[in-house]
Amino acid sequence: MKCVTVDFDKCTGLGICESLAPDFFEVNDDGELIVLKEDISDADLQEVEEAVGGCPTEALKIVER
Amino acid sequence: MTDPRRLVVVGASLAGLRAVEAARKTGFDGEIVLIGAEEHLPYDRPPLSKAFLGAADESGELAEVPFFRTEQTLRDELDVDVRLGTPATALDTVARRVTVGDDQIAYDALVIATGAHARLIPGAEGLDGVHPLRTLDDSLAVRDKLEAGARTVVIGAGFIGSEIASTARKRGLEATIIEALPTPLVRATGHEMGAAIAALHELNGATLRCGVGVSAIEGDGKVERVVLADGTTIEADLVVVGIGVIPSVGWLEGSGLTIDNGIVCDENLWTGVPGVYAAGDVANWLNPTLGERQRMENWTAAAEQGAAAARNALDPENARPYGTVPYFWSDWYDVRIQFVGSPEADEVRLVDGDPGGGDRWVALYRRGDRLIGALTVNGQAEIMKYRVQIMKGGSWDDALAFAEKRRIAHEEKLAAV
Structure with missing residues (x-):
């Protein structure tokens, strides 16, 4: 199963991932990123890949688990 | 046409790097040549006017250079022929060749990502302590001066200039910002919000002078003062010039590409010349999402366009349009400013918070009956x-x-807290 992981040392809560994959990511009122779900179905893979590529701090990764 | 065997990417910053990475990700196994004018490996620019300029941390270390990839990753993992330190100087779209120094580099597919260069103030070139902020070398020079406690004058109250003033203040240094226009940031955020954001400077101890031009930058070998058009003199050890950028298209003269505020492209980032695509700050393309022609100067567009241009260049028959809702951010004084969409609006409405007193607010931009920006x-x-x-x-x-x-x-x- 493919999963998305966040390196919170790198993430600054810019939130681009939220706009590209809103079912997976949301930034809260404190500016912190919340991962709404980790498991990526084949149907969702493209949008999560776009979120990973869109992260200016390279904080997101897709891993096999 | 046979499959392209050699992809040449001109410009080794974010868009160029993403072009290379996307090409390999699509399975392209031909040759890739990446050409960069600077000596440095591809590096990330947003930090250069933000965290990179900051004071040393508790252990005494200044921020590290934000390189994207190691040379080994580029050469071995991505199998890229990386040629740094010499700019491309000509493009022959008939013979399909790029001139780099004494070399002629042939291409089947070409992605142009030469970006933009800082606009300078004529007459101040020879003075030590006067810098634009565009490249890593610029940022290193500015950081040296800040480390030495420079009294800082920033010319141009745009985002880059504002970030630098913010960093200087954070270091406890004097900072003055000079803006020729009556209100800063109008082009990026509109009139009302430009004024509201600019107020952050005074709140944080920087001086903002709007509606006044610079008549001279003076000094004997190194900068000593900035003289304004109204006769005011400001003592300075560091002058950072943040008055915008110019698309880097000079080398394309005679190439046959259409140049008008950058390289004119269609919605697929295609220049109209076989095999030639453009990406990043240099690309003036038709953004299908907003239905307008745009040239972006932001991280997100550079990253996404680089990848899209490479994919389309390698498989033009299945080219896909690149559309986006533009996005940029800026960090000043521990405040994060974010903008999405277009500031060209019929109405701007504050929907939450108060720029007059609060440190958090939300404004929406209307065009016709549509939300166009936030x-x-x-x-x-x-x-x-x-x-x-x-x-x-x-x-x-x-x-x-x-x-x-x-x-x-x-x-x-x-209320619940």
């Missing part, structure tokens, strides 16, 4: 929800209703 200050939880709405072509009324719901929820949350 600006937040410390509104990280809000901004991307509007980006999604703009992407979907959401209505103004829906956006206002949504904003009101969010405002009430935020108030209730604060």
